[in-house]
Amino acid sequence: MERIYFDNNATTPLDPAVREAMLPYLNDELFGNPSSGHWFGEQALAGINKAREQVAGLLNCPPKRIFFTSGGTEANNTAIWSAVSAFPERKHIISSVVEHASILQPLEFLQQRFGYTIELLPVGRDGSLDLQQLAEGIRSDTALVTLMGANNESGVIFPIEEIGAICGDKKTLFLCDAVQLVGKEPVNLENLNIDYLAVAAHKLHGPKGSGALYVRRTAPFIKMIMGAGQEMDHRAGTENVSGIVGLGQACELAGKHLAKGNSEIRSLRDTMQERILQEIDEAIVNGAGQPRLPNTLNVSFKNCASGAMVQELDERGVAVSAHSACHSGDLDPSHVLRAMAVPETHIHGTLRISLSRFNTSREVAVFCDMLPGIVAKSRQGVAV
Ligand SMILES: Cc1ncc(COP(=O)(O)O)c(C=O)c1O
Known part of the structure; x- marks a missing residue:
């Protein structure tokens, strides 16, 4: 069976050129420990x-401002840890209701364990933030503002x-979880007032377990x-050399693709x-009124069950996602869809379709031919 992969916000396939770049570091050539003083170490370094x-x-x-991590989660955790450890007297953090768990969980921990006040900004029906609310919410004891570059759902x-400008005015640290943004849209840190920014290789055709x-x-x-003192004493542990090399190569390729624009994927x-x-x-596109990642389509169908649709599509060779963890065949709508107040009639029938540069117009056509029947079948199965 032909398989079509439309779940690229979950993870992306490795670009063959990334694999090529990594291979020498995985075989018996360039296996050295980057901290070793001999030739093998020097090659790895x-x-x-x-x-x-x-x-x-x-x-x-500047390259020296990049520190390698085990992925986006560690990058986010490290930035939060840095900000709160540097200013232990500041016990207030601002974030949003739609952040990834790698932000929300550490914040919840800080709240429950250390009495932090965590203010999660709401989003509108279109997924947008109220920037005035952000500006008014920043206090003299705000340790950090952490807001994502783009939403994964x-x-x-x-x-x-x-x-960034608001945080700069208020002299507050700004962490941007850019795991979904980097590689899909240009990010120019020279023009942005950002203190910390998280990247994950596996979202841009690099390897899993590697980030910055x-x-x-x-x-x-x-x-x-x-x-020990690896990563200029910023992150201990012998480096994941092949993973880091893969991230680097993935970033270089992403830059080349972005330089050509992202109109192809947007048009698909x-x-x-x-x-x-x-x-x-009776289909609603969530977030349609806002600037959106060019690869992402989040759509809710009235009186449908996401779980059944995802399963049916999977059986027919198409991988999409329903946004949330699956519990006994039924799907709880995610915190993001809830925060966006997707109508109750539609929220349970949501699909996240996320493309990559490896998808084709033929695949899009195959999927679009298939979907109406699957939605109709799901509607028959859902008691209204
Ligand atoms: C917005 C966002 N932040 C952080 C992460 C975590 O990245 P990683 O899987 O590399 O730990 C993800 C991954 O799904 C994500 O979508």
């Missing part, structure tokens, strides 16, 4: 240093330039993973959206 330049190249920042892009944290020169940094997504809205009644 050279691979890491090149990757640092490649990541910095994509983000337009809706694809809605937050205005990080304006958010950008830390601005003026932002405090307190090491979270302690031990828009074609899909148009066909769905034309051919299936």
Whole structure:
């Protein structure tokens, strides 16, 4: 059976050129420990240093401000840890209701364990933030503002330039979880007032278990993973050299693709959206009124069950996502859809379709031909 992969916000396939770049570091050639003083160590260290330049190249920042991590989760946790450890007297943090668990969980921990006040900004029906509410919410004891670059479910892009400006005015640290944004839209740190920015390789055709944290020169940094002095004493532990090399290569390729613009992927997504809205009644596109990632389509169908639709599509070779963990065959709508107040009639019938540069218009057509029947079948199975 032909398989079509439309779940690229969950993870992306490795680009063959990324695999090529990684392979020498996985075989018996370039296996050295980057901390070793001999040739083998130097080769590994050279691979890491090149990757640092490649990541910095994509983000337009000095390479020495990039620190490698085990992925987006560790990058986010490290930035939060840094900000709260640097200013232990500041016990207030602002974030949003639609953040990823790698932000929300550490914040909940700080609240429950250490009495922090965590203010989660709501979003509108279209997934947008109220920037005035952000500006008014920042206090003298605010340790950090942490807001994502783009939402993993809706694809809605937050205005990080304006958010950065507000944080700059109020002299508050700003962490941007850019795991979904980097590689899909240009990010130019020179023009942005961002203190910390998180990246994950596996969202941009790099390997899993590899990511990076950008830390601005003026932002405090307190090491979270302690031990030896790797990563310029920012993150202990022998480096995941092949993973880091893969991240670097993925960033370089993403930069080349972005330089050509992202109109191809956007046009695939828009074609899909148009066909769905034309051919299936009672469908709502979530986040449509806001700037959105060009690859993401989040759509809710009236009186449908996401779980049944995802399963049926999977059986027919198409991988999409329903946004949330599956409990006994039924799906609880995610915190993001709840926060966006998707109508109760539609919320249980939501699909997140996320494309990549490896998808084709033929795949989009196959999916669009298949979907109306699957929605109709799901509607028959849902008691209204
Ligand atoms: C917005 C966002 N932040 C953070 C993460 C976590 O990244 P990682 O899987 O590399 O830990 C993800 C992954 O799903 C994400 O979508």
